Amino acid sequence: MPIITLNYKDLEKLTGIEKETIIKRVPMLGADIERIEDESIDIEFFPDRPDLYSVEGVARALRGFLDLETGLPEYEVKPFEISISVSEELLKLRPFLGCAVVRGVKFNSESIKSLMDLQEDLHWGLGRNRKKVSIGVHDLAKVKPPFSYLAVDPDFEFVPLDFTEKMSMKEILEKHPKGTRFAQLLKGFERYPLIQDSKGNVLSFPPIINGTLTAVSEATTDLFIDVTGLGKEVYMALNIVSTALAERGGQLEFVRVINPDGKERMLPDLEPEVRTLTKTEVSKLLGLELSMEELIKQLKRMRFGAKALDEETLEVQVPAFRADILHNFDLIEDIAVGYGYENLKAKLPGTYTTGKAHPLSLIRIALCEIMTGLGYFEVMPFTLTNEKVHFENMRRPMTDDVTFVLHPISEAQTMVRTTLLPNLLEILSLNQHRELPQKIFEVGEVAVNEKNGQHVAGVSLHPQANFTEIYEIVDALLREMSLKYEVKESLDPAFLKGRRADLYVEGKKVGVFGEFHPEVITNFELGYALVGFEIDLKAVRI
Numbered sequence: 001m002p003i004i005t006l007n008y009k010d011l012e013k014l015t016g017i018e019k020e021t022i023i024k025r026v027p028m029l030g031a032d033i034e035r036i037e038d039e040s041i042d043i044e045f046f047p048d049r050p051d052l053y054s055v056e057g058v059a060r061a062l063r064g065f066l067d068l069e070t071g072l073p074e075y076e077v078k079p080f081e082i083s084i085s086v087s088e089e090l091l092k093l094r095p096f097l098g099c100a101v102v103r104g105v106k107f108n109s110e111s112i113k114s115l116m117d118l119q120e121d122l123h124w125g126l127g128r129n130r131k132k133v134s135i136g137v138h139d140l141a142k143v144k145p146p147f148s149y150l151a152v153d154p155d156f157e158f159v160p161l162d163f164t165e166k167m168s169m170k171e172i173l174e175k176h177p178k179g180t181r182f183a184q185l186l187k188g189f190e191r192y193p194l195i196q197d198s199k200g201n202v203l204s205f206p207p208i209i210n211g212t213l214t215a216v217s218e219a220t221t222d223l224f225i226d227v228t229g230l231g232k233e234v235y236m237a238l239n240i241v242s243t244a245l246a247e248r249g250g251q252l253e254f255v256r257v258i259n260p261d262g263k264e265r266m267l268p269d270l271e272p273e274v275r276t277l278t279k280t281e282v283s284k285l286l287g288l289e290l291s292m293e294e295l296i297k298q299l300k301r302m303r304f305g306a307k308a309l310d311e312e313t314l315e316v317q318v319p320a321f322r323a324d325i326l327h328n329f330d331l332i333e334d335i336a337v338g339y340g341y342e343n344l345k346a347k348l349p350g351t352y353t354t355g356k357a358h359p360l361s362l363i364r365i366a367l368c369e370i371m372t373g374l375g376y377f378e379v380m381p382f383t384l385t386n387e388k389v390h391f392e393n394m395r396r397p398m399t400d401d402v403t404f405v406l407h408p409i410s411e412a413q414t415m416v417r418t419t420l421l422p423n424l425l426e427i428l429s430l431n432q433h434r435e436l437p438q439k440i441f442e443v444g445e446v447a448v449n450e451k452n453g454q455h456v457a458g459v460s461l462h463p464q465a466n467f468t469e470i471y472e473i474v475d476a477l478l479r480e481m482s483l484k485y486e487v488k489e490s491l492d493p494a495f496l497k498g499r500r501a502d503l504y505v506e507g508k509k510v511g512v513f514g515e516f517h518p519e520v521i522t523n524f525e526l527g528y529a530l531v532g533f534e535i536d537l538k539a540v541r542i
Contacts, residue, residue: 003034003042003043003044004042004043004044004045004052004053004054004055004058004117004121005040005041005042005117006040006041006042006043006055006058007039007040007055007110007114008022008039008040008041009039009110010055010110010111010114011055011058011059011062014055014056014059014247014248015059015062015063015066015068016063016068017062017063017066017068021066022041022062023036023041025062025065025066026041026043026058026062028065028337028340028341028342029052029061029062029065029337030045030046030049030337031043031044031045031046031052032044043058047125048323048324049323049324050121050122050125050126050236050237050240050323051240051243051319051321051322051323053117053118053121053122053125053240054114054115054117054118054121054244055114056114056243056244056245056247056248057118057240057243057244057247057321059247060073060243060247060303061302061303064300064301064302064303065301065302065338067301070297070300070301070303071300071303071304071305071306072272072300072303072304072305072317072319073243073303073319075242075243075246075252075270076251076252077252077253077254077268077270078251078252078253078254079253079254080101080253080254080255080256080266081101081145081253082099082101082145082146082147082224082253082255082256083145083146083147083255083256083257083258084097084099084145084146084147084148084149084195084226084255084256084257084258085146085147085148085149085258086149086257086258086259086260087148087149087150087151087260088260089150089151089191090149090150090151090193090260091260093151093189093191093192093193094193094206094207094228094229094230095230096228096229096230096231096232096234096235097149097226097227097228097234097257098226098227098228098234098235098237098238098257098267098268099147099224099225099226099227099238099255099257099267100224100225100238100241100242100252100253100254100255100267100268101140101222101223101224101225101252101253101254101255102222102223102225102242102245102246102250102251102252102253103140103221103222103223103250103251103253104221104222104249104250104251105220105221105222105223105245105248105249105250106221106248106249107216107217107218107219107220107221108218109218111248112216112217112218115137115216115241115244115245118240118241118244119135119137119241122135122237122240122241123135126233126236126237126323127207127229127233127237128410128411128412129182130182130185130207131185131207131229131230131411132229132230132231132233132410133227133228133229133233133234133237134206134207134208134227134228134229135225135226135227135237135241136195136203136204136206136210136225136226136227136228137210137216137223137224137225137241138203138204138210138214138216138223138224138225138226139214139215139216139217139220139222139223140222140223140224141220141221141222142201142213142214143197143199143201143203143213143214143224144197144198144199144201145197145198145224146197146198147195147196147197147198147203147224148195148196148197149193149194149195149226149228150193150194150195150196151191151192151193151194152169152191152192152194153191153192154168154169154170154190154191154192155168155169155170156168156169156192156194157169158202158205158211159202159211159212159213160172160176160178160179160205160209160210160211160212161178161209161210161211161212161215162212163176163212164212169192169194169205172205172208172209173186173208176208176209178208178209179208179209182207182208183208185207185208186208192205193205193206193207193228194206195226201213201214203224203226204226204228206226206228207228207229223245223250224255225238225241225242227241233323235267235268235269236320236321236323238267238268239268239269239270239320239321240321240323242268242270243270243319243320243321252268252270254266254267254268255267268320269320270320271320272305272317272318272319272320273317273318273320273325274315274316274317274318275315275316275318275325275328275331276309276313276314276315276316277295277313277314277316277328277331277332278312278313278314279292279295279312279313279314280312281328281332282295282332282335285329285332286332286335286336288339288344290335290339292308292311292314294339295314295335296308296314297338298334298335298338298339299314299316299331299334299335299338301338302334302335302337302338303319304316304317304318304319304331304334305317316331318331360454363454363537364443364454366480366481367443367456367477367481367537368443370476370477370480370481371441371443371456371458371477374473374476374477375439376439376440376441376458376460377439377440377441378440378441378442378443379424379427379440379441379442380442380444381420381423381424381426381427381442381444382413382423383416383417383444383445383446383447384405384413384414384415384416384417385412385413385414385415385416385417385422385423385426386411386412386413386414386415387414387415389422389423389426390415390417390418390419390422392523393422393425393520393523393524394421394422394425394493394494394520394523395493395494395517395519395520395523396492396493396494397493399418401418401448401449402415402416402418403415403416403447403449403450404416416446416447417446417447418446418447418448419446419455419457419534420442420444420446420455420456420457420534421457421459421494421532421534423442423444424440424441424442424457424458424459424532425459425516425520425524425526425530425532426524427440428440428459428461428524428526428530429524429525429526432525432526432527436461436462436463436528437460437461437462437465438460438461438462439458439459439460439461440458440459441456441457441458441459442456442457442458443455443456443537444457453536453537453538454536454537454538455534455535455536455537456477456534456535456537457532457533457534457535458473458532458533459530459531459532460473460530460531460532461526461528461529461530462528462529463528463529464529465515465528465529465530465531466499466515466529466531467499467500467514467515467531469531470513470514470515470531470532470533471501471513473513473533474503474511474513474533474535477533477535478503478535483505484505485503485504485505485510486503486504486505487501487502487503487504488501488502488504489501489502490502490512490514492512492514493517494516494517494520495512495513495514495515495516495517496514496515496516496517496518499514499515500512500513500514500515501513501514503533503535510535510536511533511534511535511536512533512534513531513532513533513534514531514532514533515529515530515531516530516531516532
């Protein structure tokens with residue numbers, strides 16, 4: 001989850017609230033304080049609240065939560081003066097484009113840092129590391145509209161941000177730090193997306209890097225914002241950035257986006273979504289009998305618009321920057337936050353019973369004790385994954401026992417895992433900055449043929465990792481579990497031939513272990529020897 005650094009002086013200026021009150025009340029919004037410094041506070045927010053990824057967004061929420069400024073925030077958006085045309089070629093590259101103009105912003109070092117941090121957090125939270133959303137913020141005074149969003153040859157040259165010499169777009173992907181990091185997003189494309197002004201000056205090479213010409217400084221007052229991507233998350237990101245700058249005192253202005261078919265769209269679109277909510281829904285979920293006046297009060301405290309349609313029904317206006325309101329349950333959760341979890345009265349259950357640990361829980365506890373005793377650290381990855389990580393990166397063929405997500409919201413989470421090892425290798429790839437050796441394990445759930453099961457798996461990464469090491473770990477684990485086992489030659493393509501083995505208990509195959517194939521190590525961008533094992537707990541019937 002993202003950790004946001006909030007400067008006290010900046011937050012006090014935007015809220016009118018003293019430091020002590022902020023520290024005391026901000027956790028009640030649904031956040032955890034990571035650390036408190038002399039000049040700032042680090043707060044961890046849930047990933048579903050990207051509107052809180054900046055000091056401006058937190059200030060807006062706090063003003064409502066503390067009854068200083070309640071109800072739906074309203075932002076004036078002035079008529080357009082600037083337009084941008086979209087080339088038809090972009091429909092196959094990066095088809096979604098959102099733009100806005102913000103004028104009269106007064107920047108200092110803290111506000112510039114807040115804006116840059118917001119960009120990067122949105123790239124991660126909404127953008128899936130820039131694949132689905134990438135954001136460019138430009139000094140409008142340095143370019144001449146109208147603008148064009150077009151596809152160009154990879155040999156096209158311009159000066160990228162943080163550089164002083166021209167580079168071709170191909171060279172940027174090979175040599176620029178941002179280019180090498182995100183080059184895979186444009187892999188296979190013969191032409192690359194580019195945003196230019198009427199004089200041919202480059203604003204942005206999305207989703208990679210901006211041009212150095214439009215870099216924002218403390219002297220910048222007028223901004224042009226471009227957001228490109230693969231889906232409607234583009235418009236949400238645009239709304240979040242635009243309204244954050246409006247909270248900073250900026251004046252929003254429409255941009256006319258002209259699509260290849262000639263249709264036009266005025267952005268940003270800050271019209272609220274309208275939902276209906278009943279008192280019965282709220283009382284059923286929260287167990288509270290709140291009056292219509294109280295419901296309206298709590299919704300407005302959480303920065304929604306709200307009014308009664310009749311004695312039972314509410315009309316709720318959801319701000320255009322709230323990405324997390326997908327169902328009425330989400331509104332009811334915010335009512336509970338506004339009401340205050342500390343105000344909910346504890347109540348003993350109406351029935352009493354004597355409980356005992358589930359056998360599976362006892363197995364899990366035992367396994368965790370054994371693995372930690374062997375020097376491994378427990379991790380808890382998501383059960384959702386995707387075909388590339390689960391099969392392609394592991395050199396394993398696609399199987400027909402997979403349970404797929406019917407309506408996935410992300411390309412990274414399209415199926416329920418059938419094994420644990422791919423997730424463990426993915427964690428190692430995300431923690432390459434940690435010192436070696438890295439030894440991690442999981443006791444977790446899988447789904448095979450739409451039936452749940454429990455596996456245990458572990459991996460070890462370091463220069464001297466070898467088959468003997470993982471054989472010893474497996475032997476120790478099964479011995480501690482009082483299981484007699486057999487080892488037979490394995491054909492699992494994830495492991496090296498001659499350095500892999502299948503595990504059998506009572507004549508049934510229950511697992512595999514060995515040294516991972518070099519191609520698997522490369523696929524997960526790991527630079528050291530890697531060994532691992534996985535055992536099906538249901539099959540062994542402990």
